[in-house]
Amino acid sequence: MKRTKTIIILIIIVSVFGSALFYLWQKNQEDPKTYTSESPTEETIILKTVATGNIVPKEEVLIKPNISGVIEKVFIEAGEYVEQGDLIAQIKVIPNASTLTSAKNNIATNQTALQTAQINLQTQQANYDRQKALFEKGVISANDFESVSNAYLQSKQSVEQAKINVNSANQNYDIIKTGTTSGLGNIAQTQVRATVSGMVLDVPVKAGNQVIEANNFNEGTSIASLADVKQMIFEGKVDESEVGKIKEGLPLEITVGAIENKTFEAVLDYIAPKGVAENGAIQFEIKGTLQKIDSTFIRAGLSANASIILDKVEKVLAIKEALVQYDEETKAPYVEVEVGDQTFERKDITLGLSDGIVVEVKSGLSKSDKIKVWNQLEGVPDYAQ
Secondary structure: OHHHHHHHHHHHHHHHHHHHHHHHHHHHHOOOOOOOEEOOEEEEEEEEEEEEEEEEEOOEEEEOOOOOEEEEEEOOOOOOEEOOOOEEEEEEOOOOHHHHHHHHHHHHHHHHHHHHHHHHHHHHHHHHHHHHHHHHOOOOOHHHHHHHHHHHHHHHHHHHHHHHHHHHHHHHHHHHHHOOOOOOHHHOOOEEEOOOOEEEEEOOOOOOOEEOOOEOOEOOOOOEEEEOOOOEEEEEEEEHHHHOOOOOOOEEEEEEOOOOOOEEEEEEEEEOOOOEEEOOEEEEEEEEEEOOOOOOOOOOOOEEEEEEEEEEEEEEEEEEHHHOEEOOOOOOEEEEEEEEOOEEEEEEOEEEEEOOOEEEEEEOOOOOOOEEOOOOOOOOOHHHO
16 A cells, blocks of 8 residues: 555656756747737838038129228228129328339330320321422322321321320329329229128228239239139038939938038039048048028038938838848848737848838738837837837
8 A cells, every 4th residue: 555655756756847847948949028019100201412512602693892092991891792893991002112203214215205106297297298399380299199198197197196106105104103093984993892792701901001912923912702602512522432322413411510400402513633641531622502591691611511322212111220130141131020819920021221210012912011120129118218
């Protein structure tokens, strides 16, 4: 009897031990993780690269004097709007003594030449009158009289040219001395006027400053800079790693740091053919013309960022790029779709445009599918993953 009890007890112990082993083996076969899932969404995906730069006028005109001297008065200030022909500044001419003396000597030389030409004309006129009387009497031939007539006409032309030279020398003297002369009227060189209409961006001179005229050897002193602030461009630079991805005509989205919550549209219309080395990298200059800024005043020189739209798809089925897995052998993309409670099966998909966060799904999924979040972090809230 005792032996039977012992056998029964042993059988019970072995059964309990076996059941425990089976339970532990079964639990070991189960996946200890509980996976969450996400469904595809409808998204607009934009692939873009960013360039930094400034907002500058499309055309900035520098106003420079036509004569050297000292600024006597400035009639404008930065921020004012001027029309073409408006008076900007008045220049007081300080003549150079050497140049003034040379101009005086030139007047004397031309006056002497005029006197000589007038004496010669008197001589030629007397000879002409005498030869004309002889020709009319038939004493001299027509050929001889023609020669005398030509000499007389040349003398008259010489006198006229000498008068012009004297007048020109006098005007040159007046211009050197005062900056203007009689007959110039509104084009007096001492008056600096706007050559275009626009806003005054800068007036780098003030009364008393000396200015130099623009010529072949000197750029001249800038008295003011004007620009049409309704025609602004973005001027920036992109890295050599990005320049191969962009081309003229691409749309830009411009954000200006000083203007919050506003984006300006632009078109990329220039990419520099040659790069410049900056901080160990090659940078290429780009320019884009801003569109529709009539209602917003953008100050020249403001810092800005340009998002260059490389590609864009609207209202497409998309998933987070982190949900995509890749076959180890074929590298083909796939996801795991939920088919039951914590049961998933593989589905191959075809991907489209990606912005690095979400990716377009061209085929293989529907909007109702629930995709396994295969790389979720344990103990981390969803918003932090």
